[in-house]
């Protein structure tokens with residue numbers, strides 16, 4: 001069948017099983033929009049018109065984070081592409097599979113400083129896993145195929161495909177390749193059996209081990225295997241911010257989150273461990289704190305599909321390159337063999353007792369006294385009212401940390417946030433993407449009053465498509481996280497962090513036609529939340545919370561984990 | 568320490584920028600770089616000389632391997648290999664004694680005179696970086712008017728390739744293993 005490029009593009013998306021595209025039109029992609037108008041529905045592809053390209057990328061990322069499927073965004077050339085760059089970088093940092101299609105000026109105008117021309121492949125080389133410029137229509141289908149393959153295999157990441165306008169107009173036969181082979185790109189899935197044996201031996205011997213789960217375990221779908229490994233070896237288990245839900249928070253072996261805002265007991269356990277088993281985590285500086293002081297006595301086992309992440313920040317004793325799920329299965333098999341052969345697992349009762357003592361000494365704390373709403377209380381109530389089962393996205397800031405600490409995620413892919421880039425503005429559109437991806441489930445975007453104002457124009461989008469996302473604005477009238485650092489590390493000098501001048505969020509939502517609710521007193525929290533959760537379709541809840549609450553514990557930037565500040 | 572890294576990459580649009588961009592984005596140094604297509608026009612070989620401690624070199628190699636269109640990366644420094652640079656020099660060569668002096672250096676270094684005028688030569692020489700340096704040092708007092716020098720190109724010695732292949736085959740076998748699922 002002969003089609004023009006624009007139609008081939010849509011046919012290719014259909015072949016990839018794509019049902020949702022988040023995008024924004026413009027001159028360079030008008031052939032594509034013409035086809036979307038003509039046959040999008042017939043091909044089963046629903047286009048969501050966002051109100052800013054950054055939100056298209058965040059929504060695609062939320063879609064990907066909530067499902068593991070590849071998110072798709074479509075934007076025009078020039079400003080469309082440059083508006084997308086933050087979203088692309090976010091997906092790059094958090095290893096999220098998205099494919100972004102950008103319009104480009106016609107091939108004969110490339111390099112001529114044409115209207116709305118920007119060198120998008122050049123600009124995004126360092127924030128994409130790979131990118132392509134399609135120079136002729138015959139290359140379009142094979143490139144789309146390859147782009148989807150690269151985005152969602154190995155360590156996932158964003159892939160950009162730049163589409164010159166004449167390519168989408170040109171006509172050719174449409175044949176979607178059945179297989180894709182990129183000889184220069186072969187992610188390693190199986191772990192080296194020699195290292196697996198060494199790892200299991202170390203795990204059986206360890207007296208003070210900690211299992212440290214990251215986003216890669218979620219990517220790999222390794223939850224069951226990880227849980228089995230923890231249970232069989234009786235391993236205290238912590239998750240990174242990106243790994244939350246990779247191990248059930250309510251599990252008796254769960255230590256919750258580690259790192260800058262991790263629990264005291266968690267960081268103490270990690271720092272005093274004799275064996276740290278990392279699966280799909282990348283020893284980020286927000287996790288390790290000062291490297292010289294990090295888990296000094298621990299042997300380190302590092303399972304990661306990206307060899308460049310092994311040994312990058314910390315010296316690794318047992319490196320295992322491979323897929324988290326496959327490797328964990330290999331570990332379980334080897335463990336079973338060792339047990340059968342009569343080997344035994346070291347006793348850890350003292351270690352568990354020690355960790356329990358640490359937890360008792362300094363649990364997470366906050367005081368909900370008086371009328372003023374404490375943000376932590378709101379998160380706890382949200383957990384209770386949603387039975388801990390909601391899909392929750394967060395923006396960036398204090399509310400993100402409280403949600404991470406207190407919501408208690410038991411399942412993978414229910415927690416979406418921007419960890420690596422820490423891009424304010426992520427929470428709301430990401431939650432919108434998740435609500436599109438997971439219809440019928442309760443989806444809540446927890447946002448700060450600062451970050452929400454970076455992408456709040458998407459209220460129009462959720463209204464237009466009746467996307468049932470509940471936006472929970474934790475309004476402290478400050479750029480809270482900045483204010484906290486200014487309080488703690490800059491002698492209370494609240495320079496440019498007071499944002500008390502702000503819109504009436506309830507009226508604002510109503511102006512967009514989105515039902516909105518507000519709570520100003522503790523007594524109103526539960527009923528307001530419940531009312532919003534019961535409202536079909538989108539809704540906004542504004543929580544007026546205590547203005548100067550702090551996130552504790554906190555490891556000051558560059559300090560050692562043991563030097564965390566507790567109150 | 569100085570390392571010579573050889574990459575086999577897809578011979579396509581933007582490849583050089585990807586590699587160079589990786590170095591600059593991560594703060595690694597490129598001391599010299601050479602790139603040209605291989606026999607098969609679809610691939611190119613890049614030779615990069617760089618320096619850094621072991622950890623940096625390990626990261627450079629792993630990051631390069633991660634680029635989707637990079638086929639192979641070898642740190643040639645690990646194995647026996649040959650390295651060559653080429654240099655073109657315009658040097659003073661006035662008739663008489665000076666000319667003779669230059670010609671004798673050309674002879675000793677097995678260089679070539681590729682252009683002659685009344686008062687200057689263009690000299691071409693290929694050799695290791697050290698040899699190139701040595702020639703430059705000796706010609707300096709005579710007067711170098713212009714100089715252009717390629718980066719290093721390098722190749723592993725045949726015997727070393729065989730040894731590397733044998734080791735590689737041994738390491739690869741495990742990926743063929745099927746998993747015995749006892750989970």
Ligand SMILES: Cc1cc2nc3c(=O)[nH]c(=O)nc-3n(C[C@H](O)[C@H](O)[C@H](O)COP(=O)(O)OP(=O)(O)OC[C@H]3O[C@@H](n4cnc5c(N)ncnc54)[C@H](O)[C@@H]3O)c2cc1C
Nearest residue numbers: 214215216241242259260261280282305306324419420422
């Ligand atoms: C305000 C703020 C505060 C923060 N505070 C904290 C904090 O206290 N604690 C904390 O943990 N983080 C914190 N972060 C987040 C932090 O910046 C990092 O994003 C996070 O720690 C990285 O998580 P990760 O190690 O799980 O890696 P990810 O970024 O999730 O990376 C995944 C890793 O798994 C690997 N991988 C991918 N797929 C697979 C697979 N199939 N098999 C095996 N491996 C795979 C990847 O190569 C990579 O190494 C904070 C962020 C912000 C914005």
Ligand SMILES: Cc1ncc(C[n+]2csc(CCOP(=O)(O)OP(=O)(O)O)c2C)c(N)n1
Nearest residue numbers: 397398399422424448449450451479480481
């Ligand atoms: C795009 C962007 N700009 C700036 C920052 C720096 N930053 C991190 S947290 C924060 C404050 C966030 O304030 P708010 O959204 O109100 O959330 P709160 O911390 O009060 O919960 C800022 C400015 C950022 N992470 N992202």
